[in-house]
Amino acid sequence: MSACISDIMDDSAVAFSELGLLLPHMKLKGPNRVFSNVHAGGLGWAMPAALGAQLADRDRLVIACVGDGSYMFANPVACHQIAEALGLPILTIIKNNAMWNAVRRSVVKGYPDGAAVRQNRIPLTSLEPLPDFTQVARASRAHAERIERGADLPDALRRAVEVIRTERRQVLLDLSVAASDDH
Numbered sequence: 001m002s003a004c005i006s007d008i009m010d011d012s013a014v015a016f017s018e019l020g021l022l023l024p025h026m027k028l029k030g031p032n033r034v035f036s037n038v039h040a041g042g043l044g045w046a047m048p049a050a051l052g053a054q055l056a057d058r059d060r061l062v063i064a065c066v067g068d069g070s071y072m073f074a075n076p077v078a079c080h081q082i083a084e085a086l087g088l089p090i091l092t093i094i095k096n097n098a099m100w101n102a103v104r105r106s107v108v109k110g111y112p113d114g115a116a117v118r119q120n121r122i123p124l125t126s127l128e129p130l131p132d133f134t135q136v137a138r139a140s141r142a143h144a145e146r147i148e149r150g151a152d153l154p155d156a157l158r159r160a161v162e163v164i165r166t167e168r169r170q171v172l173l174d175l176s177v178a179a180s181d182d183h
Helices: 002-008 046-056 068-073 076-086 101-110 133-138 150-167
Strands: 014-017 034-036 062-067 091-096 143-147 171-176
Touching: 002 150, 014 046, 046 062, 046 076, 062 068, 068 091, 076 133, 091 133, 091 150, 133 143, 133 171, 143 150, 150 171
Parallel strands: 014 034, 014 062, 062 091, 091 171, 143 171
Antiparallel strands: none
């Protein structure tokens, strides 16, 4: 995912990452291209930060790469409404594993032999039933797609950039990913 995103980033593009982008897999075209928050807090900051960056430079490709939980913390209805109202065509990419994976990962790493790990599902980590994030974005006339296979991501990203550049509309890509203990 990170490599695919860096492939669409031109010389001025910027990305805001909440547990989403892996810098070793990116070929960035200069400084100040990716901004990340600390994992200790601040969930929900990337999408509003992307809106601010787009407001500051309306010709720049601006990307918010978030987890599904981070997306919900961003107050996406308000963010999408502002994007539409002010004509801020950001690209939001959701890494969707239908859980609070950072919480699950912390439990597994902190208490590998604990009672929570021995259960089929670690308590308080599931986001099920998961909202349809594409419908949330479409409520504000965003172009929105759900991507189930990684092989489909490059084409979806190309379509996203085309919509942003020609239609000046926001885009949401809801990318299905597996849970990982590494990132």
